[in-house]
Amino acid sequence: MTGSYANLRRTFVAVKPDGVQRRLVGELVGRFERKGLTLVGMKLASEELLREHYVALRHQPFYSQLVKYMSSGPVVAMVWQGLDAVKTVRAMIGETNPADSRPGTIRGDFCTDISKNVIHGSDSVESAQQEISLWFRPEELICWEDTAEHWIYG
Ligand code: IDP
Secondary structure (H helix, E strand, O other): OHHHOOOEEEEEEEEOHHHHHOOOHHHHHHHHHHHOOEEEEEEEEOHHHHHHHOHHHOOOOOHHHHHHHHOOOOEEEEEEEEEOHHHHHHHHHOOOOHHHOOEOEHHHHHOOOOOOOOEEEOOOHHHHHHHHHHHOOHHHOOOOOOOOHHHHOO
């Protein structure tokens, strides 16, 4: 059973407003599904949580630009579960700057500008836990029987 793995993790992912506007939600969800990760929460969300979400960056020169960008439309907030899901999703997303992101990664394939980089993924297990509890109430996260798990896990 997947639940017996010590490194079974949950991570927070958000498709940013540019990703939603550019109709990339299906493509991005599809990548995580095809990887074998399990979707345990998903919703369209608006701007209220964004300042808190990015509070650690509040002294950065780009902070107000970042909040304006993230508030410019809905985001699709998600929680994905899987083996080392935090690390796996970050590898699939690529680097913060799309120019440093290899083809095949999300930012390597779908964007060019650091200020419009399509997607967010938690950068550590600790920040994943904080971000999941910021964006989702416990009852919004669904544990369901994954009938494909025998084909995904050893
Ligand atoms: P991450 O999203 O790859 O974890 P962070 O350093 O946490 O990167 O930055 C959060 C977000 O802030 C980035 O995804 C990007 O949208 C924005 N950002 C980071 N650096 C810059 C910058 O130099 N100019 C404009 N926006 C930036």
